[in-house]
Amino acid sequence: MLSVSCRQLLATIPPNSRNPLYLQHFTFPVIPAASAAVATQVHYAFPHQMLHPASAALIPGSSPASAPCQRELKYATQRLDETILTLQTVQNDMEESRKDLADTKATVGNLTAELRASTSPSSIGRLPSSCADLQVTGYKRSGLFSILGNNNRSSSIDSVYCDFTKSPNDTEFQVLMGSIDVKSRPTYFYVQKNNSFSSMGVPIPFEMARVNSGDDAIRDFDLANGTFTAPRSGTYYFAFTGLAEFPASVQFVYLEVRLLVNGLGVGTAHSSKSSATEYQFNQLALQSTLLLREGDRICLQITGMSDGVFLYDAPDIHHTHFSGFLLEEDFS
Structure with missing residues (x-):
């Protein structure tokens, strides 16, 4: 900052309307050198303008007494030039920093988008198979x-x-x-008869269920109708065991029980006998492993029998029983 005496000296410089750079420039004589007979003129630029020789003019009434002010002005001008350069450097650095910040912001934006994409819930629209x-x-x-x-x-x-x-x-x-071994719901049944049965062409009914999956309203095996309805698609296992009662006869007598899926036979149990002296009992059995679709209906029917033949059973005896369960569910 200029001293008070130097500012007072500058205040004595009259306006110069012929010099358009007047407001931005000040000219002053240099301290005479020891080897110079005449003082030379020099000029120092203030902000916004550089040195302009045409604008040089001596400070009126300058004398060696003004040398301290001239040195002060020279030093102040040099400091101002240095400050301008520093400001320009800072401005350039800030511009570079602004560009770097913009690049960093873009990079962070891209990384954020990738992170969201990698952590957001995603689906292939089906169960993964690989x-x-x-x-x-x-x-x-x-x-x-x-x-x-x-x-x-x-x-x-x-x-x-x-x-x-x-x-x-x-x-x-x-x-x-x-x-x-994954199943969306347990599926099984084990049912028994309490009395003999001899009707052909209709599902064999059962009177007792030891186990029967499903809910209280609808069980998987319908006892009265003797029908199992597959609640899920998959592979099922079924087993039937019965006792055939044959009358005394010299002729050939038999009993045939068939396992049906949606009305079509898939397996048959057969038993036969001939005896002229007394009633005879023979066991018949059937096991089957079937691939079913949801809603398929399974039942047992007597599809062939001789007169006087029964599928025998009695309360608390349970010679005739039927069981089944889901081995493997199909999730396709």
């Missing part, structure tokens, strides 16, 4: 996973080891460990 499907939905860490399997006839749940460090084309990318 490690590749799991990888698409966002799984990155290798480990044991459950997927929809395919055993050529039905789709069960398989346990596989997925090594996500391997390429999907690598044989070690997905390794089958085995099948998992």
